[in-house]
Amino acid sequence: MQTDAVIRLIEPPRLVWPTQDVRVSYLVGEQADCLLRGTPTRWLEAASEDFAGFVAARRGVQVRWGVPSTVFWYVSGEYYLGTLVVRHQLTAELAAAGGHIGYHVVAPWRRQGHATRMLAAGLARCRELGLERVLLTCAPDNEPSRRVILANGGVPDGQAGGEDRFWISLDSGSLP
DSSP: OOSOOSSOOSSOOEEESOOGGGHHHHHHHHHHHHHHHTOOOHHHHHHHHTHHHHHHTTSSEEEETTEEEEEEEEEETTEEEEEEEEESSOOHHHHHTTBSEEEEEOGGGTTSSHHHHHHHHHHHHHHHTTOSEEEEEEOTTOHHHHHHHHHTTOEEEEEETTEEEEEEEOOTTTOO
């Protein structure tokens, strides 16, 4: 982990269901990401006005992308670091682009190893669901995500839907 971080995390980060405990850092982190990417922030207004409802709508297994999915937040105490989504199965579309797992770390927490550890924790959740292997995809020019996937045992499997594909086996001895 990077040692010159401005904020030192007292608790080890962990995957949890979305929680109201990280309201301020969630809204600030996601707003910073939207501003960096140049994407709309309007969705954050509704989240800010009714954060309890926003969190409740994201907890548990929900159908998203046409498949059962679970949203996890990666948190340390009061700090929201990122989101990981597990799709319990694949559709033809998800098999081409999207895969079983999507994740991101918000800008203030990037380049500190959090994505690698968050994905490893997500793979453990996938194993608990009974998945034997999972597909992850990333844009061909997304080198940081490629490194995270490879560090977690990703095996390249060509391209589809404009994205690079990687399979990760969830055999008990194959995870880092």
